[in-house]
Amino acid sequence: MELGMIGLGRMGAGMSRRLHRAGVRVVGYDPDIEARTRLAQEGIETVDRPEALVATLAPSRILWLMVPAGNTVDQVLETLAPLLAVGDLIVEGGNSYYRDTLRRAEKLQAQGLLFADVGVSGGLWGETHGYGLMVGSSPEAMTRLRPILERLAPAPDRGWVHAGPVGAGHFVKMVHNGIEYALMQAYAEGFGLLKAKAPFQLDLAAIAEAWRYGTIIRSFLLDLIADVLRENATLADVAPVVADSGEGRWTVQEAVDLGVPVDTIAAALFRRFASQDPEHYGDRLLAALRHAFGGHAVQRAGA
Structure with missing residues (x-):
């Protein structure tokens, strides 16, 4: 099992490491040489060009984009799509507007490419605890994605959902x-x-810590509040x-x-x-x- 990851920022790098530890061959690309170098030092393959990324993966390929929403996604797709073969699958994992996702999917599908949108939640803790994943895709793309999702999620049977057809993943996110x-x-x-x-x-820090246990308002966000207030209760420098x-x-x-x-x-x-x-x-x-x-x-x- 292998996957190409495009975009090696915090989320993309964290997802790559989690998949790598789970036995998935991950090949990463990012125009930022420092981002590539950091991942390569951890034993994950990286390449310096999209062409090299496509060439090193066997058809039918899965290429997962973790790049900023907006024009950057369109620019990456314009570069990437001509390099791919019919049946290759592009996964867009950023926080894109679902209407943009529908537009992009229609164009790529006309070229014979599969497309899936995956809303990803989990932030900096997803690498360790698993990511929340909301998928919009065809049944065919979902079948191919499932082994990847099961390794990215907190457990194979929880934390991810096939929300519906293309666009549904980003809408739910x-x-x-x-x-x-x-x-x-x-x-x-x-x-x-x-x-x-x-x-x-x-004592706001103590209250936040106490509320983390047993109360009806306990949550991961409250955990983060407790951490923040423990370090800097006045927030005077924020x-x-x-x-x-x-x-x-x-x-x-x-x-x-x-x-x-x-x-x-x-x-x-x-x-x-x-x-x-x-x-x-x-x-x-x-x-x-x-x-x-x-x-x-x-x-x-x-x-």
């Missing part, structure tokens, strides 16, 4: 990430409220700016299109937008309005 937005926001608000109760002098990588926006837009209420996910997304606003113009206008109609004092910037 999109909703998964929308839920993640809402869960993170709920934890953040709760701990913010705890911190605000100054007279109690609450800027209050939360990025959004696209999945939350797509989830909310899809909800609008389908007429499905996702109040909490939408609120979490908008809170991230607020954190990214360096001008806080809306808040400034609110302060000015309170002064205009009620004579309330306005705090001047820089004062």
Whole structure:
């Protein structure tokens, strides 16, 4: 069993190592020579060109992409597709928008190539504990992928799902990430409220650690919160700016299109937008309005 991995960043490298330890021959490619060198030093084959990657794998090939969503995926596919043979399988494992996935699949299938989209969750811990995998593919592609999925997942019989046809994997992962937005926001608000109760002098790190066991809100995210607060309870050196990588926006837009209420996910997304606003113009206008109609004092910037 063998697989070509394109994109050797943290997730791609971690997945490659997990498969390598499970006895899968992995050949990795990345334009970054340092990424290739790090993996090669661990005994995993790497090549310096897509052509070499295709040449070293026997038909029918499986090539798994772990590259940033967006134009990068299209660029890699434009380079890769002409090198492949009918029946080769391309797996797109990044956080792509499912509508882009449908477009790409149609084009590749017209060239006789199989295509599967796999939403991957697990982050830095997936290499050790296994990845959550959400697959969109034809039955034929699924049959070929199954041995790989069973080795990447926490166990052969759990942690992965054939969600449906092509596009379904990325759609399910999109909703998964929308839920993640809402869960993170709920934890953040709760701990913010705890911190605000100054007279109690609450030990937030100790509370997070206690909540990890026996409580109904225990989760992997809470485990991470406990780790963060144990190391840096004040978070004084962390800027209050939360990025959004696209999945939350797509989830909310899809909800609008389908007429499905996702109040909490939408609120979490908008809170991230607020954190990214360096001008806080809306808040400034609110302060000015309170002064205009009620004579309330306005705090001047820089004062």
